[in-house]
Amino acid sequence: MKKPGPVGAYLIDIEGVLVRDKRYRPIDGAVRWMNALAEAGRPYCLVSNNTTHRPGDLTDALAGLDFPVDSNHLVGALGLGMAWLKERGKDRIRWLGTPALDSFWGEEGFEIVTAGPCDAVVLGANSFLEIAALDAVLEPVLDDGADVVCLHRNLFFLDGKGRRRLGPGVWAVALEALGGSGRLITIGKPEEGIYREALKRVGVAPAEALFISDDPISDLVTAGRLGMGTAFVLSGKYPDHGVLARLEEDDWPDIVCSCLSDLVIEEEEKF
Numbered sequence: 001m002k003k004p005g006p007v008g009a010y011l012i013d014i015e016g017v018l019v020r021d022k023r024y025r026p027i028d029g030a031v032r033w034m035n036a037l038a039e040a041g042r043p044y045c046l047v048s049n050n051t052t053h054r055p056g057d058l059t060d061a062l063a064g065l066d067f068p069v070d071s072n073h074l075v076g077a078l079g080l081g082m083a084w085l086k087e088r089g090k091d092r093i094r095w096l097g098t099p100a101l102d103s104f105w106g107e108e109g110f111e112i113v114t115a116g117p118c119d120a121v122v123l124g125a126n127s128f129l130e131i132a133a134l135d136a137v138l139e140p141v142l143d144d145g146a147d148v149v150c151l152h153r154n155l156f157f158l159d160g161k162g163r164r165r166l167g168p169g170v171w172a173v174a175l176e177a178l179g180g181s182g183r184l185i186t187i188g189k190p191e192e193g194i195y196r197e198a199l200k201r202v203g204v205a206p207a208e209a210l211f212i213s214d215d216p217i218s219d220l221v222t223a224g225r226l227g228m229g230t231a232f233v234l235s236g237k238y239p240d241h242g243v244l245a246r247l248e249e250d251d252w253p254d255i256v257c258s259c260l261s262d263l264v265i266e267e268e269e270k271f
């Protein structure tokens with residue numbers, strides 16, 4: 001059992017920490033651990049790069065598995081990305097993420113266009129993305145100055161069958177290389193904004209937070225650099241700590257453990 005030290009609030013990744021993959025099968029012990037956390041009265045927040053589910057569906061699905069979460073516990077790249085676009089009046093978009101969310105964008109006041117000018121090209125995880133869809137955004141990116149909004153830049157994700165699939169981070173690199181005149185921004189992890197939003201939600205300073213994730217590269221490096229404690233669980237993308245060889249030692253997580261239930265929840269109020 002590992003002990004993370006004084007923790008005022010927990011920031012928790014979903015896939016690979018609470019559930020195995022896009023099929024949302026709970027990881028052994030995770031439901032019990034989360035309920036113990038809730039009973040201990042510790043603030044917590046899910047920090048997710050999920051771009052394949054409506055935020056409400058995501059928390060409903062987790063609640064249906066008996067995780068003690070509702071929409072107030074979620075800070076997600078999809079919601080923050082929509083807010084970023086709305087604040088700037090960018091409501092005509094090319095959506096390269098999953099077609100399952102087309103209607104959600106519409107309900108939120110966006111127009112998804114498939115030809116002609118647009119305000120922004122928006123990237124999310126999409127198992128069905130075809131090269132032709134990327135070809136189709138060359139015109140808005142190169143000729144019209146459309147922004148490229150990457151909801152996140154994960155290089156791969158695990159699909160419903162647990163297979164690794166290329167993620168929006170790969171397409172973001174390709175679109176960035178084009179050098180269009182619009183902005184290219186990233187909303188989700190590893191950009192700082194989503195971490196700061198999550199800290200606001202739980203109301204603690206970075207040093208009082210522990211960030212738990214199965215992805216030390218995309219999720220934990222930023223958390224550590226912002227001053228948070230970091231815990232790398234081996235229940236998701238990486239089955240062992242070999243991936244840490246790809247990081248500078250300063251960016252290594254504070255804790256490496258097999259899964260969420262390997263972490264001790266402190267009983268005494270420290271903050």
Ligand SMILES: [Mg+2]
Binds near residue numbers: 017213214
């Ligand atoms: Mg994950």
